[in-house]
Amino acid sequence: MRTRRGAAGAVLLVLVFLLAFAGPLVSPWGWDETDFTAFRQEPSARHWLGTTQSGRDVFALTLRGARRSLAIGLLAAVLSTGVAAVIGTAAGFAGGALDRALMWGADLLLVLPPFLVVALLAPGGAWPMLVPVLAAFMWMLTAKVVRAMTRSLREREYVLAARFLGVSGPRVIVRHVSPRLASLLAVDASLTVGVAIIAEGGLSYLGLGVRPPDVSLGTLVAEGHGAAATWPAGAAAGLLVLIVLAVNLLGDGLRDVLDPLRDGR
Amino acid sequence: MTVLRVTDLEVGYAGGARAVRGVSVTVGAGEVLGIVGESGAGKTALALAVMGLLPGGATVAGSVRLHDEELVGRSDAELSRVRGKDLAMVFQEPALTPVHTVGDQIAETVRVHCGVTRAAARARAAELLDLVGIPGAARRARAYPHEFSGGMRQRVMIAMAIANEPSVILADEPTAALDVTVQARVLDVLRAAKEAVGAAIVLITHDLGVIAGFADRVMVMRGGKVVETGPVEQIYREPRAAYTAGLLRSIPRIGGADAPRPRPERPVVLRVDGLVRHHPVLKGTLVRRRAGTVRAVDGIGFDVREGETLALVGESGCGKTTALMEILRLSRPQEGRVVVLGQDTASLNAARRKALRRDVQVVFQDPAASLNPRMRVAGIVAEPLTTHGVPASLIKGRVGELLEQVGLKTEHARRYPHELSGGQRQRVGIARALALEPRILLLDEPVAALDGSAQAAVIALLEGLRERLGLTYLFVAHDLAVVHRIADRVAVMHMGRIVEIGPVGDLYRAPAHPYTRALLDAVPVPDPLLERGRRRVLLRGDTPDPMTPVRGCRFRSRCPRYPMLPAADGRLCEEQDPSPGRETDRLVACHHPLVTIGAE
Ligand SMILES: Nc1ncnc2c1ncn2[C@@H]1O[C@H](COP(=O)(O)OP(=O)(O)OP(=O)(O)O)[C@@H](O)[C@H]1O
Ligand code: SF4
Ligand SMILES: [Mg+2]
Numbered sequence: 001m002r003t004r005r006g007a008a009g010a011v012l013l014v015l016v017f018l019l020a021f022a023g024p025l026v027s028p029w030g031w032d033e034t035d036f037t038a039f040r041q042e043p044s045a046r047h048w049l050g051t052t053q054s055g056r057d058v059f060a061l062t063l064r065g066a067r068r069s070l071a072i073g074l075l076a077a078v079l080s081t082g083v084a085a086v087i088g089t090a091a092g093f094a095g096g097a098l099d100r101a102l103m104w105g106a107d108l109l110l111v112l113p114p115f116l117v118v119a120l121l122a123p124g125g126a127w128p129m130l131v132p133v134l135a136a137f138m139w140m141l142t143a144k145v146v147r148a149m150t151r152s153l154r155e156r157e158y159v160l161a162a163r164f165l166g167v168s169g170p171r172v173i174v175r176h177v178s179p180r181l182a183s184l185l186a187v188d189a190s191l192t193v194g195v196a197i198i199a200e201g202g203l204s205y206l207g208l209g210v211r212p213p214d215v216s217l218g219t220l221v222a223e224g225h226g227a228a229a230t231w232p233a234g235a236a237a238g239l240l241v242l243i244v245l246a247v248n249l250l251g252d253g254l255r256d257v258l259d260p261l262r263d264g265r
Numbered sequence: 266m267t268v269l270r271v272t273d274l275e276v277g278y279a280g281g282a283r284a285v286r287g288v289s290v291t292v293g294a295g296e297v298l299g300i301v302g303e304s305g306a307g308k309t310a311l312a313l314a315v316m317g318l319l320p321g322g323a324t325v326a327g328s329v330r331l332h333d334e335e336l337v338g339r340s341d342a343e344l345s346r347v348r349g350k351d352l353a354m355v356f357q358e359p360a361l362t363p364v365h366t367v368g369d370q371i372a373e374t375v376r377v378h379c380g381v382t383r384a385a386a387r388a389r390a391a392e393l394l395d396l397v398g399i400p401g402a403a404r405r406a407r408a409y410p411h412e413f414s415g416g417m418r419q420r421v422m423i424a425m426a427i428a429n430e431p432s433v434i435l436a437d438e439p440t441a442a443l444d445v446t447v448q449a450r451v452l453d454v455l456r457a458a459k460e461a462v463g464a465a466i467v468l469i470t471h472d473l474g475v476i477a478g479f480a481d482r483v484m485v486m487r488g489g490k491v492v493e494t495g496p497v498e499q500i501y502r503e504p505r506a507a508y509t510a511g512l513l514r515s516i517p518r519i520g521g522a523d524a525p526r527p528r529p530e531r532p533v534v535l536r537v538d539g540l541v542r543h544h545p546v547l548k549g550t551l552v553r554r555r556a557g558t559v560r561a562v563d564g565i566g567f568d569v570r571e572g573e574t575l576a577l578v579g580e581s582g583c584g585k586t587t588a589l590m591e592i593l594r595l596s597r598p599q600e601g602r603v604v605v606l607g608q609d610t611a612s613l614n615a616a617r618r619k620a621l622r623r624d625v626q627v628v629f630q631d632p633a634a635s636l637n638p639r640m641r642v643a644g645i646v647a648e649p650l651t652t653h654g655v656p657a658s659l660i661k662g663r664v665g666e667l668l669e670q671v672g673l674k675t676e677h678a679r680r681y682p683h684e685l686s687g688g689q690r691q692r693v694g695i696a697r698a699l700a701l702e703p704r705i706l707l708l709d710e711p712v713a714a715l716d717g718s719a720q721a722a723v724i725a726l727l728e729g730l731r732e733r734l735g736l737t738y739l740f741v742a743h744d745l746a747v748v749h750r751i752a753d754r755v756a757v758m759h760m761g762r763i764v765e766i767g768p769v770g771d772l773y774r775a776p777a778h779p780y781t782r783a784l785l786d787a788v789p790v791p792d793p794l795l796e797r798g799r800r801r802v803l804l805r806g807d808t809p810d811p812m813t814p815v816r817g818c819r820f821r822s823r824c825p826r827y828p829m830l831p832a833a834d835g836r837l838c839e840e841q842d843p844s845p846g847r848e849t850d851r852l853v854a855c856h857h858p859l860v861t862i863g864a865e
Contacts, residue, residue, distance in 0.1 A: 156634060157629040157630075157631060157635035158634065158635050158636055158637045160629075160635075161629065161697070164622065164625075164626070164627050165626070165648060165649040165697075165701075166619045166622035166623070166649070166652050167652045168652075171652075175637075175640075175648075176637055179637075
């Protein structure tokens with residue numbers, strides 16, 4: 001039953017991808033084209049989702065935003081969860097000075113105001129730079145959870161047994177510790193996707209994220225704020241919800257597949 | 266007079282498992298019925314069905330009559346009026362609420378069933394605690410469950426069970442989680458409680474020794490059915506069923522005079538000298554400061570010669586596992602020295618340490634926890650081989666060989682640990698330990714988690730392997746009967762120290778340390794006549810808190826010998842920590858040993 005939800009999530013995500021990447025092929029307008037004959041139009045046969053104030057096609061624009069947001073959200077989530085997994089297991093498994101140093105770093109990042117740091121680092125325009133910057137502020141809490149789990153797993157008899165057999169530390173982590181963390185990490189990554197997409201919107205609103213004329217779902221929703229026409233923002237918001245839903249369903253399903261408590265497998 | 270009559274009872278669990286199939290049994294007033302059987306025999310299902318505490322989805326058929334009143338088919342509300350009043354239960358794990366004091370919890374049971382005032386209930390609670398041997402009962406009634414040790418909590422459960430003077434008490438493995446010393450006291454308390462209120466007791470256990478000393482009649486169960494029922498003497502002397510005879514044969518017994526064998530003149534393969542391992546205990550959340558030290562291992566020393574088996578025994582928490590883990594780390598200990606096969610572990614570099622790991626292997630207590638649940642048996646047994654660079658082409662054959670060696674079949678190789686029985690899992694653990702052809706095997710309670718026949722089979726396997734492969738064992742156990750069977754020499758541990766070492770025969774026949782004597786006395790003998798006729802010395806009090814340092818002998822607060830000493834001799838116990846002295850073949854750390862150990 002739960003795995004069916006996971007499957008639904010996967011199907012939904014594939015559909016969103018299809019829409020975002022195959023959509024432009026059938027759309028009569030490009031995202032960067034302007035129709036000077038149609039400003040702020042309602043949906044019609046010519047512009048499927050209407051146009052913006054400046055005459056850009058909302059359908060094409062939303063898909064462009066979705067592509068950006070998907071890329072940023074997924075990459076940032078994978079990166080942040082990956083960093084959390086590596087740092088958390090390393091700190092938890094090694095203990096001692098390494099543990100203290102890594103956890104001190106995590107605490108430091110937790111208390112620094114992210115927006116300030118991002119503003120200071122002010123990524124020079126290119127959107128891929130946003131991915132590491134976003135990820136840098138999202139791994140800490142997960143890393144702490146991973147560290148705590150690793151510390152308790154380290155004392156498990158089968159982990160001890162492996163260490164007393166002479167299996168090296170990294171190999172013990174990969175073979176005996178990480179499978180137990182997989183379900184946690186799957187859920188974490190799926191939640192992070194949504195957070196990253198929305199955080200990127202916030203940064204863009206402050207002029208730090210995706211820069212015009214380029215768009216993301218975040219900027220589209222932000223632009224809709226206070227604007228007369230609800231079409232552009234509504235479409236973007238709808239797609240955003242769809243993406244977050246799909247990813248969370250998928251994460252849920254993955255968790256159950258990977259769950260160590262589901263005996264054996 | 267029959268108080269409880271069970272007729273043709275059938276219990277089915279939701280998954281379709283038939284746990285109890287047509288059991289009929291009666292319990293007379295004031296009688297003790299022992300129910301024995303291996304795990305999965307349906308003992309607990311039977312007790313739960315009688316209490317009406319089966320989980321949802323389980324079905325019950327047949328009849329349970331208490332004082333000629335039918336219990337099966339009654340509503341939960343009706344049953345809860347009977348439960349705790351006329352029919353009480355003691356479980357393996359004491360079921361106490363952590364947020365209320367034990368006194369309140371006992372008083373609550375009293376008040377629910379007979380409407381007395383709060384103050385009267387309180388007074389009764391203190392009285393009951395006193396009855397079950399909790400010193401300073403009135404004061405201790407205000408303690409919370411976590412401030413009590415396992416044995417004390419179990420005694421609180423007994424106090425609650427007898428609170429309303431029930432006519433039947435069901436005790437399901439009430440001592441399985443306890444040390445023998447504590448078990449002996451809990452059983453004594455149960456016996457006294459029974460005398461005090463005249464209740465009948467149904468005692469469920471897998472331990473035939475416990476039953477021998479306690480029960481009037483015995484019922485043997487297997488696969489949900491009754492194998493046989495009879496008076497305890499008859500079951501132990503002339504069992505009618507072959508199954509019962511097998512069960513009785515499989516219990517390891519202490520006894521049988523073995524001539525003292527001289528220690529063989531073989532090289533020492535493991536030497537431990539003054540080994541220390543202290544755990545700091547930290548308190549506080551914001552600022553962590555050191556609140557004390559647990560002296561888990563506090564200066565122990567012994568040696569093991571090639572082909573020898575040294576057993577490390579002692580109560581829970583005395584530091585046995587910690588000692589093993591310190592040896593297994595193969596690095597510099599906090600204090601002292603560990604010398605494995607002539608190499609001091611403090612001077613090893615990473616490569617030599619890894620090489621030495623081939624020679625020193627470990628088998629853990631809990632076979633379920635020591636195998637990675639997500640790896641197949643073949644993968645688990647192959648892991649040491651791949652780690653130490655055995656070519657992939659040879660691994661498959663070697664895995665098959667190892668499985669055969671421990672009595673598993675090749676088809677088991679493809680299974681996951683949860684698809685094996687407890688005994689089979691422990692065999693996988695042993696196969697993994699043997700994979701690298703070690704010379705020394707450290708075993709941490711390898712059979713404690715197994716029941717009767719599985720235990721006997723694994724011990725036989727370990728004995729066979731020792732003969733065939735010339736292995737040296739360091740064997741941690743708390744079951745003295747098991748130790749008697751497998752060990753050549755025994756080291757008795759108490760609070761991080763070794764208090765006595767000696768050859769099994771000598772030590773069991775003539776224990777020199779009062780603690781060793783008490784441990785041996787606490788072991789129930791699986792023979793009703795011998796067990797009842799025995800005079801034994803029981804320990805007072807529980808193990809002291811390992812964090813408070815003690816001046817003088819650490820065993821003093823519980824020592825049965827100390828109070829009987831003349832003042833001058835007693836002062837020695839108060840002032841000087843008896844040191845075990847130089848390493849010899851037989852030593853004792855007591856100022857006034859029960860037998861003098863000849864220097865010969
Ligand atoms: N990491 C730790 N921190 C603090 N105290 C510890 C730690 N590990 C063990 N101890 C304490 O050290 C003492 C010895 O523990 P150990 O596990 O060696 O006992 P044991 O003899 O193996 O007992 P058992 O028979 O129950 O297995 C106990 O009092 C325990 O509470
Ligand atoms: S030294 Fe004294 S207190 Fe300690 S065990 Fe011996 S007799 Fe008992
Ligand atoms: Mg232990």
